[in-house]
Amino acid sequence: MEFVFTDEQVMIGETAKTFFAENATSERTRKAMAADGVDHDLWTSFCTELGLAGVGLPEAAGGAGLGMIEFAIVAEAAGAQVAALPLLGLATVGQALAAGGSDAQASAWLPRLISGEVVAAIAGSHNLQANGNMLTGTAHFVAHGAVAGLFLVASEAGAWLVDAGAAGLTVTPQTTMDQTRPYARLTLANVAGEPLADPVAAMAAARAGGWICVAAEALGGAQATLDRTVAYAKDRVQFGRAIGSFQAYKHRLADMMVDIEQARSAVYWAACAVDEGSDEAALALHAAKSFAADTYFRCAGDMIQLHGGIGFTWEHDAHLFFKRARAIQSMLGAGNWHREEVAKMILGEAA
């Protein structure tokens, strides 16, 4: 039992932080926001030069090995800059392929995902009809769907790989509040899907990967809103004093920090529990996703309030955090749903 980063983990964190701070600049992110929501050059250098896209994926499939702790460290650093990257697709589809894909499926797709050649996206559908492996239905809110080359289409009935170029598939980009991770709508009309070898294992891994990814992003984002607001509080003078000297102001900063430290415990508890195959993993994942998302939203909202008028402008970055935070709250199960799952567990009602 040692709940502290190893030297190697610290190093990965420093590498990732430096990389995103230097490259995922506001200017570049805004360029991506005005286009398709991905900083493609950044994604390419993240995958190829930095080689961090394979973190948490098996070495046999071209991954870097390591586990969800290291993946969370990377996602936290990306989230701190609200980087416009399709990291979530990698976390979900990549983990699904590794856990529930056949050897052929994993070796066909994982190296291309890890090298950045293909962007993946997960597409959940509530009305999917599967006629054999011919799929008909719709999937909404597919993150980075418009740039994806590979979809993992999932419903209650199963999980299929669908090539973006497949006949009968229509991808409609949607104007999305969070422009760093725009949604698309998928319409499938008798589209050929390739079933994953073990859809149950695949989807469990996709859910865990997705929850850890967005929770870690939320943690990084929340810490960034606090860091930036702290800097502003020292700098901005009103009534002849730095505004950070007013109790109403600094107590709010303190409350942000109290929540952020809990979110940090949540994210790394969940990642660690998944890596160790602990009995607590399910509870930890629900806790991490719901707590980190709510923390991020509260902190991003506070960031706007504590910056005053400038925080409400398009020019300032506060809205990038605020919108990402809001999106994370709703995606992959809203907070109330995750907490209801926890309630079932502690009340002994879990299936």
Place this chain on the structure above:
Amino acid sequence: MKLGFSAADEAFRRECAEWLNGQMAGEFKDIKGITTLTEKAERRKEWEQQLAAHKWSCIGWPEQWGGRNATLAQQVIFAEEYARAGVPGRVNHIGVELAGPTLLTFGTEEQKKRFLPGIAAGQTIFCQGFSEPNAGSDLASVRTKARLEGGEWVVNGQKIWTSLAHISDWIFVVTRSEEGSKGPKGLTFLMMEIDQPGIEIRPIKQINGDAEFNETFFTDARCPADSLIGAIGDGWRVAMGLLAFERGVSTLGQQMGFRNELDEVIAAAKANGAAQDPLIRQRLAKAEIGLRLMRYGALRMLSATDHSKIDGAALTYKIQWASWRRSLGELAMDVLGQPGEVSEGADYEWSVLPNLFLYSRADTIYGGTNQIQRNLIAERGLGMPREPRGDI
């Protein structure tokens, strides 16, 4: 980063559980499950001695002083099994968790020899003389005076909120030893024996009807000249060092008590149907998540190798647990409804959950109010400007 325990640790867990459960089923059956700090105090002093006789009284201390030099993992395990077995809280937790580590850090060899064996043996029960009527949040404003006279310290003044003073043998006292000094300067940290004519203890009845806290009056109270920890005038540094120990491993034992309380709330909600209410379910889940995050936050804090500095994350712990527990008390009453406001007995005595509801109002006050905690977090953790001070 890893959370799993080793096979050796699991063996240690079995050893702890076996011994503790054996005691709670045998000789000390009568104190099992007590949740207040005051009930059956005499038996619980005997329990301190029983722990000591089997080398369980201060396992984190060095072996030389009666401890086991236990690893962090072992201390975590002992704290968990202690609460799981339904063993009541330690009446000497101030001696073991605060006085002991303070002596180990700031005491002379002679002082260690004088005090540590008694604390380890459960013979010397300590209480803490910090707060005064006019020095609560502003602890540095203490006025209790100490002067050296004929080879003795002579102490005059008043302390308040001295938890468990009425069952303690010794008190450590922050005194003003330099006439006319102000704030954190000119303070001296003294160890005083309570059983003497110059010290009077008066209980303070609290909102739950219990009297865990006391007023302590010093009227020409005395202790030998070498009873000071640290140097004359260095009391503030020692007092602050002591407060840092409050964030130590003892927090994990405290959390296991919280676990028992939350389990009671969950059981009550299942029993009376409140668990069907979606809003109650959300709050139960939030309480569960909050408790788990407290645990992993504490493990993160304790696993950090650099203990010398209290980093920002550790500063957030007090407000976190205090606010969590106060919310749990409120949730408990919402779960119980009106039956929670009626006691079965004729006396103003409360079962665990109503008592939790009342007592937890103190949690966000003692040991630094939530408001003081926010100042500390903002100033020390985030580097915000210090509060402007009035004349002191």
